[in-house]
Structure formats: structure tokens, C-alpha cells
Amino acid sequence: MKRLCIPSSAILCLILLLAGMSACDKSNDSRGSAAKDNPSPPAVRTATVQAQKVEDVLEIPAKLQPDPSKVVRIYPPAGGRLVRLDVRPGDRVSKGQELAVIESSDISSARSDYVKAHAEAEKNDRALRRAKLLFDHQVLSEREYQEAQANADESKSDLDRAEDRLRVLGVPVQGSSNQVSLRAPRAGVVLDLGAAAGELSKSTDNATPICTMADLTTIWAVGDVYEKDLTDVQLGQSVEISLPAYPAMKWTGKVAALSDTLDPATRTAKVRVVLDNAKRLMKPEMFATIRVNHGSSEQIVVPSTAVLRQGGDTAVMVETKPGSYERRLVTVRGAGPSALIVASGLKIGEIIVVEGAALLRGEQ
Numbered sequence: 001m002k003r004l005c006i007p008s009s010a011i012l013c014l015i016l017l018l019a020g021m022s023a024c025d026k027s028n029d030s031r032g033s034a035a036k037d038n039p040s041p042p043a044v045r046t047a048t049v050q051a052q053k054v055e056d057v058l059e060i061p062a063k064l065q066p067d068p069s070k071v072v073r074i075y076p077p078a079g080g081r082l083v084r085l086d087v088r089p090g091d092r093v094s095k096g097q098e099l100a101v102i103e104s105s106d107i108s109s110a111r112s113d114y115v116k117a118h119a120e121a122e123k124n125d126r127a128l129r130r131a132k133l134l135f136d137h138q139v140l141s142e143r144e145y146q147e148a149q150a151n152a153d154e155s156k157s158d159l160d161r162a163e164d165r166l167r168v169l170g171v172p173v174q175g176s177s178n179q180v181s182l183r184a185p186r187a188g189v190v191l192d193l194g195a196a197a198g199e200l201s202k203s204t205d206n207a208t209p210i211c212t213m214a215d216l217t218t219i220w221a222v223g224d225v226y227e228k229d230l231t232d233v234q235l236g237q238s239v240e241i242s243l244p245a246y247p248a249m250k251w252t253g254k255v256a257a258l259s260d261t262l263d264p265a266t267r268t269a270k271v272r273v274v275l276d277n278a279k280r281l282m283k284p285e286m287f288a289t290i291r292v293n294h295g296s297s298e299q300i301v302v303p304s305t306a307v308l309r310q311g312g313d314t315a316v317m318v319e320t321k322p323g324s325y326e327r328r329l330v331t332v333r334g335a336g337p338s339a340l341i342v343a344s345g346l347k348i349g350e351i352i353v354v355e356g357a358a359l360l361r362g363e364q
Helices: 008-020 023-027 029-037 105-136 142-169 227-232 357-363
Strands: 002-005 045-048 051-066 071-074 080-085 098-103 179-183 188-193 211-214 218-226 238-243 246-258 268-276 287-303 308-310 313-321 324-329 331-334 339-344 351-355
Touching (some): 051 268, 080 105, 105 142, 218 227, 218 287, 238 268, 287 351, 313 357, 351 357
Antiparallel strands (some): 002 051, 045 351, 051 218, 051 287, 071 211, 080 098, 098 179, 188 211, 218 268, 238 246, 246 268, 308 313, 313 351, 331 339
């Protein structure tokens, strides 16, 4: 995951240097006699070990996903038949826009309960007013007046409950239709549909929503950081985001969250970066790379062709004197597609074989 990158100009210099350092170097006057006694294979090329400026960059593979707090799943408020579905995946909808229409007997039942409760409340209210008049003229006993008052309060409570049920179902109190419109609670983009027109749908106990939508004006880049790289990522740290879909574009953001736990299977922690997506270029499930830059430093860089790998060992061939070589164990890490950084085992100024090192295995 962590990769140190060499600037392209430095790589070009390295290539030119290697092109100039050839086997013909060994035929100069100062090495003439030694080369005749122990000639090098003609395909061997050498170069002097040098330090180069290398960018210290941690690259974290990531995926884009919507902010979960802005994802809305639309469930039917009542069981019934889906009469109409007015949206498709990818549609942009505004707040309050109609998404679907459901026809339900539950709505008819709720309206009937409301009508009954309303009639009962009016009857008991009239009875209370009459009882109050009789009680004021001492014609009605206090117990009978209190009983009339209790009946009126109870019927008023039943009416309020019937009104609340209609409100929750999303239908007006006045009306006779048994259909209800499902409307968008916020502006966003339709991500998925879970039903089709004509289907029978359960109420909110149904595990599948009719529609899923999200506000994508902001989006998350969520990556996996290996355990060994956790010290290189800090909350609030500035990072750069790149997407394979837009290779020429870069986004900047800050680390908004870093998981406190590791995935036991991958030994990684989740890192989250919140990005502005006002132009809607970034889509959920796109691949991304989070780049954490720690500056640059001088490092010993060698071409990958100079490194020999055998078993668990990594080595290079070092020229001890003209025409003579020894195998030197080194520690390396990646620095690009064709170069490696040598962390230990080499010194600046030493001469190593950069091409044809495998031909010298017998001279170890």
C-alpha cells in the first residue's frame, strides 16, 4: 500500500545515466590490465550508486460511497397494491416530488374510523354543552355532569388518534380516496428500486423498500489502511484523491474518520474522507486512491534489473575491483514500476551491476 514515488525527471536522469554507463567503461586505461586478466561478460552494465529525491507517499485503495445519513429508503405506509411508480434508478428528484402511488384498504379503514370518531365526538360535545346548561341551573347532578364531560374527552381522544393515523399514512383528513402518494422527503438521486407497478406491497415490516434515494452533493471516499501504515494517517490530515474514471483530475480533502478497530481478516482499518460532489462527477462504487504525502527525502535508488532474488534473499552484485564482483544482500522497497529504493546494504559511490547481474552468479 505504501509506495515511495520518484519524480519523472529523476527517472529520466537515471535512464540516461544507465545508458551512458556500459561495458565499454571497463576498457579505459586505468582498468586495462585487470580487465584482460578477469574480463566481464559483454552484456554486463554497471553504474555508480547515487542518492535521489524521493516523495514519501502512502497510497490507500478506496471506494466511493454515499453518506449513510443522507440515504433514504422509502417504505409504503400501508399494505396494498403499487398502482404507479414514477421514478427510475439515476433520476434526480426534488423534495416533495411524487415517487409512487399505493392503493390500500388500510386507508379506507382509517378514513372510516375517522368519520365514526368525528361523529361520536360531535355527539358527545353537544351532550356536554346540554349537561353544562342543566348543571348550571341545578337541574343535573354533578355526577351526571362529570360523566358527560368524561364521554366528551374520550371521544375527542379517539378523534385525535384517527387524525394522527391518517397523517401518518400521508392522506388528507378530508377526502374519500383509498390511494396514497409516496413523496421524496428530501432532494437527491434514486439509487435503486425494490418494487414494480402492480405488485402487492406490505407495510413497513417489509424488508425491501419501494425506492432508495440519496443526497450525493457530498460523498465519502472510504479506504483500507494496513496495520503497519496506521501511524502515517492522522485525523484532519490533508490528502489527495484520484479516480481512474478521471485520470487528469484530482480532489483534495481531509481525513474525517479513522476506525478504532481492525478487520480481523484483512488486518486493515477504515479511513474516511468527505468530498464535495456538487458537480455530481463522483458516483457511488467508483474506485479511488487516497494519497497521503509526507514530503520528500534523499534515498538510494537502483533500477529493478539490478536486484537478484533467490529464495528469501534480495541482493545486488557490487564491483570490488575492475572485473571482480561480490554478491551483497540488501533491503529494498518499491519506488515505481522500474525502480527500487535500497534501505540498507549499499553506500553512495559504490559501483553495482545494473544489467546482466544474473550472468555473474557464478562469480560470487
